Amino acid sequence: MSSSALDPLDIVDPDHEHSHIGEEVERRLRRADRRRGFLLALPAYLYMVLFFAVPLVIVLIYSFATRTSSGSVALSGWNLESYRKLGEPIVRNVVFRSAFLAAITTVVCLLVGYPYAYFAATRRPLVRNLLLVAVMIPFWTNFLVRNYSWRLLLSTGGPISSATEAIGLGETDLLFTRTAVVLGLTYSFLPFMILPLYASIERIDWRLVEASRDLYSSGWKSFSKIVFPLSLPGVIAGSILVFVPSLGAYVTPEILGGGRETMLGSYIVTQFLTARNWPVGASVSFVLMAVMLSATIVYFRAGGKNL
Amino acid sequence: MSEASSAQARGLAKFGLSLNVLLVLVFLYAPIVLLTIYSFSGARNPGQWGGFTLDWYRALGDDTRVQDAIWVSIRVALVSTVLSVVLGTMAALALERFTFRGKKVFDALLYLPIIIPDVTMAVMMLLFFTQAFDLLDAWFGLRIAKGFATIVVSHIAFNIAFVSVVVRARIAGMDATLEQAAADLYATRWKAFVFVTLPQIMPGVLGGALLALTLSLDDVVVTQFVAGPGSTTLPVYVFSLIRRGVTPLINAVSVVMLAASLVLVIGSLFAQRANEGRRRREPAA
Numbered sequence: 001m002s003s004s005a006l007d008p009l010d011i012v013d014p015d016h017e018h019s020h021i022g023e024e025v026e027r028r029l030r031r032a033d034r035r036r037g038f039l040l041a042l043p044a045y046l047y048m049v050l051f052f053a054v055p056l057v058i059v060l061i062y063s064f065a066t067r068t069s070s071g072s073v074a075l076s077g078w079n080l081e082s083y084r085k086l087g088e089p090i091v092r093n094v095v096f097r098s099a100f101l102a103a104i105t106t107v108v109c110l111l112v113g114y115p116y117a118y119f120a121a122t123r124r125p126l127v128r129n130l131l132l133v134a135v136m137i138p139f140w141t142n143f144l145v146r147n148y149s150w151r152l153l154l155s156t157g158g159p160i161s162s163a164t165e166a167i168g169l170g171e172t173d174l175l176f177t178r179t180a181v182v183l184g185l186t187y188s189f190l191p192f193m194i195l196p197l198y199a200s201i202e203r204i205d206w207r208l209v210e211a212s213r214d215l216y217s218s219g220w221k222s223f224s225k226i227v228f229p230l231s232l233p234g235v236i237a238g239s240i241l242v243f244v245p246s247l248g249a250y251v252t253p254e255i256l257g258g259g260r261e262t263m264l265g266s267y268i269v270t271q272f273l274t275a276r277n278w279p280v281g282a283s284v285s286f287v288l289m290a291v292m293l294s295a296t297i298v299y300f301r302a303g304g305k306n307l
Numbered sequence: 308m309s310e311a312s313s314a315q316a317r318g319l320a321k322f323g324l325s326l327n328v329l330l331v332l333v334f335l336y337a338p339i340v341l342l343t344i345y346s347f348s349g350a351r352n353p354g355q356w357g358g359f360t361l362d363w364y365r366a367l368g369d370d371t372r373v374q375d376a377i378w379v380s381i382r383v384a385l386v387s388t389v390l391s392v393v394l395g396t397m398a399a400l401a402l403e404r405f406t407f408r409g410k411k412v413f414d415a416l417l418y419l420p421i422i423i424p425d426v427t428m429a430v431m432m433l434l435f436f437t438q439a440f441d442l443l444d445a446w447f448g449l450r451i452a453k454g455f456a457t458i459v460v461s462h463i464a465f466n467i468a469f470v471s472v473v474v475r476a477r478i479a480g481m482d483a484t485l486e487q488a489a490a491d492l493y494a495t496r497w498k499a500f501v502f503v504t505l506p507q508i509m510p511g512v513l514g515g516a517l518l519a520l521t522l523s524l525d526d527v528v529v530t531q532f533v534a535g536p537g538s539t540t541l542p543v544y545v546f547s548l549i550r551r552g553v554t555p556l557i558n559a560v561s562v563v564m565l566a567a568s569l570v571l572v573i574g575s576l577f578a579q580r581a582n583e584g585r586r587r588r589e590p591a592a
Contacts, residue, residue, distance in 0.1 A: 037405020041413055044398035044467055048416045051464040055435035062434055115327040138335050140575060141568040143525045144542045145561045148549055149338035155553055158354030159341055219317060248424030250528050255549055265426045272430060285427040296422045
C-alpha cells in the first residue's frame with residue numbers, strides 16, 4: 001500500500017525546503033485514510049441500503065399503488081387514493097383513539113415517574129443505583145411476557161378480580177377495555193419516562209434550591225420555580241419516548257384490548273394480513289413513521305441527545 | 308406558615324414520595340412474580356391457584372411445537388447477533404474514527420431503525436421480500452419462500468443500528484492516542500486493532516451483543532410478517548396462542564422466556580460494571 005512506502009516518520013520537517021513533498025504525502029495519507037474508513041463502513045452501508053433504504057422506498061411506492069379487486073397490488077395507475085382514505089371516519093377514529101390512549105399513557109407515566117425519578121435522584125449513590133436498576137430490569141425482560149402477565153392478572157376470576165371481590169368491591173372486569181390498554185402501555189414504557197427524568201433532575205444544581213430556601217421560598221415554590229423548569233428537558237424527552245412507541249403499539253392493544261380497541265399498529269397489520277389492502281396499509285405506516293421522525297427531531301432539539 | 312405546619316407538610320411530601328416509589332416497584336414486579344407463581348398452579352383456569360404442580364412444565368417438555376419454536380428463536384438470535392455485531396462494530400469504528408464520502412447519509416441511515424415503529428419496519432420487510440421474490444421468480448425462475456433466512460435478514464437490519472449506537476458510545480469515550488502509540492511502535496493496523504482497540508471497546512461490543520440478543524428474542528411484529536409456515540419463533544407462536552386465550556401452558560412458556568431474559572439482564576449488568584470499572588481505572592479517558 002502506498003502509505004507504507006511513504007512513512008510519515010521519514011518526512012523532513014515542514015519548514016524545510018522540501019515542504020511540498022510533505023504536503024503531497026499528507027494528502028495521500030489522508031486519501032488512504034478516507035478509503036480505509038469507507039471500506040470499513042461498506043459492508044454495513046450496503047446492508048442498510050439493500051435491506052432498509054430500499055424496503056422503505058418500496059413502502060412509499062406501494063402507498064401510491066392501486067389495489068386490484070382480487071386483493072393484490074397493481075403497480076400502475078398511481079394515485080393518492082390511499083392517502084385520501086386517511087381522512088375517512090374509520091381511519092380517523094383509529095388515529096384519534098391511538099393519539100388519545102398514547103397521550104393518557106404519557107400523562108400517567110409522567111405523574112408516576114416524576115416523583116420516582118425525583119426520589120431516586122436525591123438519594124445517596126447506592127440507593128440511587130438500586131432504584132435505577134429496579135427500573136431497568138423490566139425494560140430488559142421480554143416485552144410479550146410483560147404484557148401477557150397483565151392479561152393474566154386482569155382475566156375474569158383472576159388475581160385482581162378475586163382481590164377486589166374479597167375486599168367487597170365486587171368483581172372487576174377490566175380486560176379488553178381502554179383502561180387495560182393504558183395499563184399495559186404504562187407498564188411497557190414507564191422506564192422510558194423515568195430514565196431521562198432522572199438524568200435531568202440528577203444534574204440540577206441544588207445550591208439554587210438552597211438559595212431560594214434562604215430567601216424564604218416555600219418548598220412548593222422552590223419546586224415549581226426552580227426544580228421543575230430545570231428538569232423540563234427530561235420531561236419533554238421522556239414524554240416523547242413514551243408517546244411515540246405508544247402511538248404505534250401493536251402487541252399491547254392486541255393482548256389487552258382484545259382487538260376491540262383498535263390502534264394504529266393493529267390497523268396497519270389488519271390491512272396487510274387480513275383485509276389485504278396493501279396501499280392503505282403502506283400509506284398509514286408511512287405517515288406513522290413521518291410523525292415519529294418529527295417527534296424525534298423535536299427530542300434532539302430539546303437536548304434529548306445529552307440525556 | 309408556622310414552623311410546625313411546614314415541617315408537617317415536608318413530612319407529608321416525604322411520605323408521599325416514598326409511598327410512590329413503593330407503589331411503582333410493586334407495579335413493576337408484582338405482575339412478573341404473580342405470573343411465575345401461577346405457572347406452578349394446578350388449576351385449569353390459569354388465573355387461579357390450585358395447589359403446587361410441575362405439570363405445565365412437563366407438558367412443555369412434551370410439546371414439540373414449542374420446542375421447535377424455541378430452537379428457531381435461539382438460532383435466529385445467535386446468527387443475527389453475531390452478524391450484526393460484526394457489521395455494527397465496523398460501522399461504529401468507521402463513523403467514530405474516519406471521515407469518508409457519504410458519511411452523513413450513513414449516519415442518518417443507521418439512526419432510522421431505532422426511531423421507526425416496528426409495525427412500519429415489519430411492513431417494509433414484507434413488501435421488500437414479496438417484491439424481491441417476485442422479481443427473482445420472473446428473472447431466474449427461482450422460487451424462494453419466506454422462512455428462517457428472511458427472519459435473520461430482518462433482525463440484522465434493525466440490530467446493526469442498535470449495536471453501532473452502543474459501540475460508538477464506547478469508542479467516543481476512548482483515548483485515540485493509544486492507537487497512535489501502537490502505530491508509532493510499528494504495530495500493523497490489524498495488530499493495533501486486535502491488541503489495543505478491541506480490548507478497549509469490548510464492553511461496548513458485549514453490551515451491543517446483549518441488546519441485539521434481547522431485541523431478537525423479543526421481536527414479535529417484524530418476525531410475524533416475514534416468518535414462513537415452517538419456521539416460527541417462540542414469541543410469534545406464543546403471541547398467536549395468547550390471542551386465542553390464556554392457558555396454564557402459556558404461563559409456563561412465559562416463565563421460560565422470563566428466565567432467558569433474566570440471564571441476559573444479569574449479563575448486561577456485568578457488562579456495565581466492567582465498563583465502569585475500566586473507566587475508573589483510566590481516569591483520563
